[in-house]
Amino acid sequence: MIKRTISIVAVAGLGLGLAACGKDSSKSGSGSGSAAAGTVASKLIMGGPAEFQTRADGLPGLKKNYGVAFGKYTVTDTGGPVTIGALKNGQVDAADIFTTDPSIKADNFVVLTDPKHNFAAQNIIPLVSKSKATPGVQAVLNAVSATLSTASLRDLVTQAVTDKKDPDAVAKSFLSAHPVNMSGKASGASLTVGSANFPENVVLAEIYAEALKSAGAKVSTKLNIGSREKYFPALKSGSINVFPEYNGAVLSYLQQGATEASTTAVDTALSKALPSSIVALKPAEAQDSDAIVVTKATADKYKLVSIADLAKKG
Structure with a gap:
């Protein structure tokens, strides 16, 4: 997890922001191997920082631990306003966002549970x-x-x-x-x-x-x-x-x-x-960790609760 200074700013010209932050990775599939045809994830665009494509708990970890491979990956930023704006506006369907980000409550996003601990505890x-x-x-x-x-x-x-x-x-x-x-x-x-x-x-x-x-x-x-x-x-x-x-x-x-x-x-x-x-001393239940986050509409459409649900046929 990369701890960062949190700043909430208006996201004007989001398309330009996406371009500035990095390339669209759709040409290389999910970045962790070809997306499994017919799964929920194969229908979705995932957004996050460039390094999420290669780090152990990023796309490779999702593929290894859950069999999840997204149809497309778009580079945004590190859990910041570009990522949040892209998810909110439908430019990506799922995103890597920190669990304490205010947007989760403000925009009624759904944090998918991680029962296999792809992301290390950050209590x-x-x-x-x-x-x-x-x-x-x-x-x-x-x-x-x-x-x-x-x-x-x-x-x-x-x-x-x-x-x-x-x-x-x-x-x-x-x-x-x-x-x-x-x-x-x-x-x-x-x-x-x-x-x-x-x-x-x-x-x-x-x-x-x-x-x-x-x-x-x-x-x-x-x-x-x-x-x-x-x-x-x-x-x-x-x-x-x-x-x-x-x-x-x-x-x-x-x-x-x-x-x-x-x-x-x-x-x-x-x-x-x-x-x-x-x-x-004793850890709090509170964690500030990476998480796979989707909109409520996406969660409802595909019945998503856990990251594992992304590997289901959809």
């Missing part, structure tokens, strides 16, 4: 300096994780990005609606909470910070730091003590070529791969 997890991970701090952050679902995370992103609300205000509102009730649990703890430089991660960091404050901890924040290559060394050294992460993405960062996919498998591998100075 939200708090990473914490081992020296700061007191039982109270862990209890607070685990309580926060228990409140986070993919749908609620999508709503948080919508507020921060679409509605342009201040991330701290979004965090406080969320905790008001989902109180963790940990008064005094983190008393005596002094923590620095960090975030990467995209709105979703900033909101999560603010939620962690506000929850820890309400539990009695002394908290400072270092937000919008940048990429994992920049902030992970700070977490490892202890200059940052708490960070919202994505279990599959950080595992891939620490262990190139990792093949674990399910939440349990990813978390087990991650616990072994993390530096000794960092601990990973």
